[in-house]
Amino acid sequence: MWAFKDRFDTNYSFFLHGLNYAIVIMAIIWINHFILIPSFFDKRRYFLYTILLIGSVFIGAYLKAYEEDGWYGIYKVIFYLIYTTGAGMAAFFLRRNMIIQGENAEKGKLQKEMELNYLKAQVNPHFLFNSLNSIYSLSRKQSLETPDLVMQLSELMRYQLESSKKETVLLKEELEFIENYLLLEEKRLSKRCTVEFLIDGDVLGLRVSPMLLIPFVENAVKHGAQSTIEKSTIDISATIKNATLYFCVENSKPHKVSSLKRTGLGLENVRRRLNLLYPNSHVFEIDDKEEKYHVNLSIDLSVSILEK
Structure with missing residues (x-):
């Protein structure tokens, strides 16, 4: 965007243009992460997810670039949005994978502690019963x-x-x-x-x-x-x-x-x-x-x- 700064009359219009880009990018990433992925991707409805994601990117590119550069501008913005959305998805899945691994590790640790406590609890009466049997045998002999x-x-x-x-x-x-x-x-x-x-x-x-x-x-x-x-x-x-x-x-x-x-x-x-x-x-x-x-x-x- 800095390469095209000369196309804008003022710094205000340049930064306003950049803000509009950021809003479009964040809107698509938000829709992808919180609506499309949970509602379609995670439910293995991959074809519908792909159609809706492409549709969201196209709508965002159309609203941002059609009035200024026509269809040529739309194509450029589409490739740009695909790049940013892909990077956002990579960061999203990486973060979610780390969270899932942490939860699984915590569950495994908790399960291990519960199982060990259960096994320890079984050892106590097992040992006690054997010992009481020994004493009982002697008590019968007075x-x-x-x-x-x-x-x-x-x-x-x-x-x-x-x-x-x-x-x-x-x-x-x-x-x-x-x-x-x-x-x-x-x-x-x-x-x-x-x-x-x-x-x-x-x-x-x-x-x-x-x-x-x-x-x-x-x-x-x-x-x-x-x-x-x-x-x-x-x-x-x-x-x-x-x-x-x-x-x-x-x-x-x-x-x-x-x-x-x-x-x-x-x-x-x-x-x-x-x-x-x-x-x-x-x-x-x-x-x-x-x-x-x-x-x-x-x-x-x-x-x-x-x-x-």
């Missing part, structure tokens, strides 16, 4: 250790309630929780089950999602020693190397039920939690043999869960 075990269970539940409010807990605390749980179970199973729990490596400073490891231990007790009167073993090891946790649980399998397939809510929950919390930094393997059931889990704890 064991003098029952009151102490009830107190020990209350301490375990206190830790569980406190940790469920956190995203992560210290690995040291989580392993201590497992150790206390095994001590509770040993009171009931010590005569027919040998339990080994070894920790190797530096656990200081490392954090892990709470109640993530205990389901493996619970299942070893439930499907191993608790399901038979035979002699049984449970071997658990937690090894830390270069901020990676290698957690292994192995239990003997009763001969009479060795052919049964193991199922359990705890393992399904922990598998889902691993996929949500450590999607690219964990390895989970199960080796189900005739006489042994072996679980191998490795988790890279160097990356924060929040960063994932």
Whole structure:
């Protein structure tokens, strides 16, 4: 437009001409963005949308240029309006795509938080039921250790309630929780089950999602020693190397039920939690043999869960 400034008598007429252009451009962009796109393009009525858009551009060009330059001026304005409308559409769809991506990311984050809270809520009663069953077995035998075990269970539940409010807990605390749980179970199973729990490596400073490891231990007790009167073993090891946790649980399998397939809510929950919390930094393997059931889990704890 500056190239044609000499065609105007005054600066006022030049700027008035430019303002008219701007009004026509903004009117077409407004009609396109707020009427044509929502009413026709988004509803996949592409042919009608194209006809109406071309019609809007033609009407705008006709009203702006016909009186001054006739049909030649209309053609020039049409190409100019197509260019500006196309640029406006590109900016519109880019902005809308960014908004949609942001909304989808927020929905995904909210869904992930809801699912994790749901899985955590399932872990609590699952662990409680197993522990109460152990204490119930001792109470039927009128064991003098029952009151102490009830107190020990209350301490375990206190830790569980406190940790469920956190995203992560210290690995040291989580392993201590497992150790206390095994001590509770040993009171009931010590005569027919040998339990080994070894920790190797530096656990200081490392954090892990709470109640993530205990389901493996619970299942070893439930499907191993608790399901038979035979002699049984449970071997658990937690090894830390270069901020990676290698957690292994192995239990003997009763001969009479060795052919049964193991199922359990705890393992399904922990598998889902691993996929949500450590999607690219964990390895989970199960080796189900005739006489042994072996679980191998490795988790890279160097990356924060929040960063994932």
